[in-house]
Amino acid sequence: MFQTAAGVTIPFPEQIxxxxxxxxxxxxxxxxxxxxxxxxxxxxxxxxxxxFLAVHPxxxxxxxxxxxxxxxxxxxxxxxxxxxxxxxxDGLSSFAIASHESEEELFVQKYKVLSLYSPDLPxxxxxxxxxxxxxxxxxxxxxxxxxxxxPGEARRLEIAGQTVPDMIGELKxxxxxxxx
Numbered sequence: 001m002f003q004t005a006a007g008v009t010i011p012f013p014e015q016i017x018x019x020x021x022x023x024x025x026x027x028x029x030x031x032x033x034x035x036x037x038x039x040x041x042x043x044x045x046x047x048x049x050x051x052f053l054a055v056h057p058x059x060x061x062x063x064x065x066x067x068x069x070x071x072x073x074x075x076x077x078x079x080x081x082x083x084x085x086x087x088x089x090d091g092l093s094s095f096a097i098a099s100h101e102s103e104e105e106l107f108v109q110k111y112k113v114l115s116l117y118s119p120d121l122p123x124x125x126x127x128x129x130x131x132x133x134x135x136x137x138x139x140x141x142x143x144x145x146x147x148x149x150x151p152g153e154a155r156r157l158e159i160a161g162q163t164v165p166d167m168i169g170e171l172k173x174x175x176x177x178x179x180x
Contacts, residue, residue, distance in 0.1 A: 086160075
């Protein structure tokens with residue numbers, strides 16, 4: 001069965017299947033939670049440096065975003081080793097990892113629906129195949145299962161004594177800044 005992050009509750013997980021759909025220069029991807037961390041790492045390993053991390057501490061507030069720019073893959077790996085579980089599990093936040101050079105981006109949205117942007121989408125097809133994510137013509141995401149009677153729920157989590165806003169506070173010490 002399709003797994004979700006700890007901070008996410010969806011009404012009908014049995015209606016969600018892994019898959020991806022292509023729309024213009026974007027892949028929308030359903031990926032079961034147990035594959036998320038490995039997929040993110042495999043994605044950014046394909047990107048040319050420098051990389052950046054963008055964090056929306058509250059996915060409903062699209063105006064507030066924090067960036068940590070100019071990173072190597074190794075630096076990003078170190079940050080995700082320390083804070084990845086928090087980013088992957090938290091239900092209220094969303095985040096993106098991207099390359100300044102190629103302008104390719106993986107956006108992990110609220111409810112952990114993924115959007116992968118690239119001017120050359122076919123270069124990521126082997127990655128999707130590696131994670132057994134099939135192409136579908138019409139992808140049903142968790143958003144399609146919500147109704148007034150059966151809404152989804154996204155919650156702020158605390159892991160190892162920290163929340164996403166706490167993480168942002170720590171990353172500000174090494175250059176994370178709020179977008180203007």
